Amino acid sequence: MLVKTEDLGFAYNRRNQVLDQLNIELPAGRIAGLLGANGTGKSTLMQILAGVLFPSRGNLEVVDHSPSARRPEFLRNIYFLPEETYLPNTTGDSYVRMFAPFYPNFDRQLFVDVLARLEVRHPLRLSDYSFGQKKKFQIAFAIATRAQLLIMDEPTNGLDIPSKEQFRQLLLETTGDEQGVIISTHQARDLEGVIDTVMLLDSQGLVVRTLNELNDCLSVGTYAEPPEDTLYKRQSVNQWQCITQHRDDCEADIDLELLFNAFHTNRTNFLKQI
């Protein structure tokens, strides 16, 4: 298991319990999308997995290590890309020269290739980059570390539309069977076609399912009138897009936005269905 948690909890203080009794098992080879409303603790969970925050209770193992010990063997096997990027005032080349040696599997050619695909001008000083370019630079570095687990908090924030597509492609192409990725986002559509596992987080807990499991229980279809077993519906021109119980006649892939809204607005029935 790349990530294993048992009854994980986190509170900033007695009155502010953010996460409670989270149980996660994420094997290698998965690309998981962490979806949740604002303030449900997505970033907090990612920071705990990366070891920059300590859990208040529960057990946690990430790439066979306890993250809070912050051992080098752990840190070189994960890469955490926070929402708020930080790049020191230096050039891209010197950044790589300084930090790549800490990662034994760092692939310089891959780094250059990813930068080229994301259209980042490499020789510039990092402080001269725009927000989006900084994100792209860090995505390239993260992928090139070949770390076992990539934890990315809102990686598509600030990326232009072509870059979002490149990002999706890059993840699919470069994630090996021994690796895993956890991506959080507010924009579920950014992850469509990339993730194979969904982690749905709200104030009451976390639900982790593969898309295959969800496809076996749920269906997405377009209807003139919403069926009775609709978990969540969205109106478009003269029709309804609905997420319902599984139907053999519906072959459409799960729509992540509909899925999340079904979980968010109709939690009890949603959980019964899955």
Place this chain on the structure above:
Amino acid sequence: MINLQRSLLLFQVKYDLGHSRFSRNLALLLGFNLILSYMWFNYIDNDFAWIAICLNAAVTIGGEYLFFSDLKQKSSLVHSLMVPASITEKFTVEWLNSMLLLPFLALLPPALAYAAMNLAVFDGNVPHLTSAQVWLQLKWYWVVQPLLFFGAVYFRKFVFFKTWGSVILLGLVTFGVLMGMWHLVFEHAMFDPRIHFTDGQPVLPAWLLIIYFGFFWGLSFICYREVEAG
């Protein structure tokens, strides 16, 4: 344990990222010290005491800025915590930097300014610095270092003011409590809180110094190990 190769890499990162800021500070200090040297040689006694003041002010203010500078912002803190090196290695690099490299580098501007002013303006008529004078300044710095080092980890921001503010506050409270206890026990006897000095240096027993250094360095390490991004 400490991996030497990783520690050297951390040193390289620290100086690759910090050298431009540090060089700029050194240049500023050099200019500042040149002016002070001229004023001192012209108007005041040619003692080395002013260098002590300049050096300690420069190193303590500059030092607090340079110790654990990654901890001051959340984004740089996360970046620093995620660098694949152990807590001990990161701490040791900061400690060595603050104990050995920083004071020697910061001693350069006042010493250079003193020598340059002496030779260029006063034709070498002012006595040259002695190694004992320089050594004394370093010792003063090393006495202050554990406090600021701990302050840098504990407070993270506005370290200089918060640390010295706390020291003054704690000192006043301790002094008040001690004085109160003294009067309770000895009634009319005089309370003498002075530290006795010999050749300008406080006379403190070795065990007290070991406790002082060990306490603040140990506490700094514990605080650093517990640093979180929240």
